[in-house]
Amino acid sequence: AEAWASPARARVFHPLTGPWARSCLRGLDSGTAGEERSRRLRRDLAHFSAIAAVAAAGAGIPFTTRLTARAGILALPSLGALHTARSGDVPVDVSCAGGRLVLRQPDAPDVTVHLESGVGAWSGALAWTPAHALPGLTPTAPPLPFDDLDPYRELPDGPRHGDLRTPFALDDAERKRWLQAWSGTAPVLRSGGAGRLAEAGALLRCLVPLETPPDVGAGRGSCSATRREAFGALLSSTPPNSVTFAATLVHELQHAKLAALGDLVTLHRAGPEARYFAPWRADPRPYDGLLQGAYSHLAMADFYQRRALVPGLPDRDWSWAQHARYRAQVRAALPALVGSPDLTVRGRRFVDEMAAAHERMAEHPAPRGHVARAQAYVESARALWTRRHASALPPPNE
Incomplete structure (x- = not known):
């Protein structure tokens, strides 16, 4: 467990995980809700899979899973985002092995993303937008x-x-x-x-x-x-x-x-x-x-x-x-x-x-x-x- 606890903890305690968690809690506490609120809650809960995928990738754990792009964008927090060929909510099959992610969507070529040891990841595919970082505030600080x-x-x-x-x-x-x-x-x-x-x-x-x-x-x-x-x-x-x-x-x-x-x-x-x-x-x-x-x-x-x-x-x-x-x-x-x-x-x-x-x-x-x-x-x-x-x-x- 210690081998992957640090990447998982870093992802769970990342600042922008907080607004996602709060949105989930609001949706779950809303009781009987309209269709729009129910749809938002389903999207919120589905985002947990993306968070888990990023944590597993950071820990070097091989996996294969299906994620859902939201409004044509699959965001993998701290790594980047895939822009899908189709608009709307699109299923994306994600596999991780050997320091690489392979993203597979309907009617489009596979996108291979190379994981970096620091913040973000890179790919030669135009459909992939990498996460960005500024240099550490001091020479010894991380990006x-x-x-x-x-x-x-x-x-x-x-x-x-x-x-x-x-x-x-x-x-x-x-x-x-x-x-x-x-x-x-x-x-x-x-x-x-x-x-x-x-x-x-x-x-x-x-x-x-x-x-x-x-x-x-x-x-x-x-x-x-x-x-x-x-x-x-x-x-x-x-x-x-x-x-x-x-x-x-x-x-x-x-x-x-x-x-x-x-x-x-x-x-x-x-x-x-x-x-x-x-x-x-x-x-x-x-x-x-x-x-x-x-x-x-x-x-x-x-x-x-x-x-x-x-x-x-x-x-x-x-x-x-x-x-x-x-x-x-x-x-x-x-x-x-x-x-x-x-x-x-x-x-x-x-x-x-x-x-x-x-x-x-x-x-x-x-x-x-x-x-x-x-x-x-x-x-x-x-x-x-x-x-x-x-x-x-x-x-x-x-």
């Missing part, structure tokens, strides 16, 4: 899966993720832009704090490219997200540069850490009512959303302050401006967080440590101009938010 193929990588529908979407596939030019930004991310992380690079290396397990929404400009902007059920996966549009890429990692990994902590311990017992002002959002936030946002913004304030303190940094002034804005935003959120009667003992300790970390940043203040502009920005955001929402919301203690 990082860069997944635009897994059928469970897409964000769920809903207002939380706005108009973020996952593209079907990236072309070579777009992959090159990702690689260029990624190649300088490690030194940027290191400049933002001694533990940032180690943290990213320990937590990041998968990158999922997102299509850039039209309202995100070229400059320094990008959009990103994490999913509670996909711990270790970061979803992001193409970062324009290494600084943006590093900042995205800092921001989203904070969300991942706090979500994991919240699964382990109860930090608060606040309800889901959206009633709190958050300077980084135009809409009212529930307490947990305010806590998540303040925690990630606190890390961003620390990241940019540490970069601003590096002598000779080309974008030092810009880093001070970013630090001042993030710190001012956290300052505006802290009173509601610290003053909540819904905090548990552990939650109280947690937000008190957040407040202490915020206060320690005063030892190296940003230039006055940046502080004044950041405070004016928060005050303007609060005034606008109050005009829009305050009259319709009950007091937080009700």
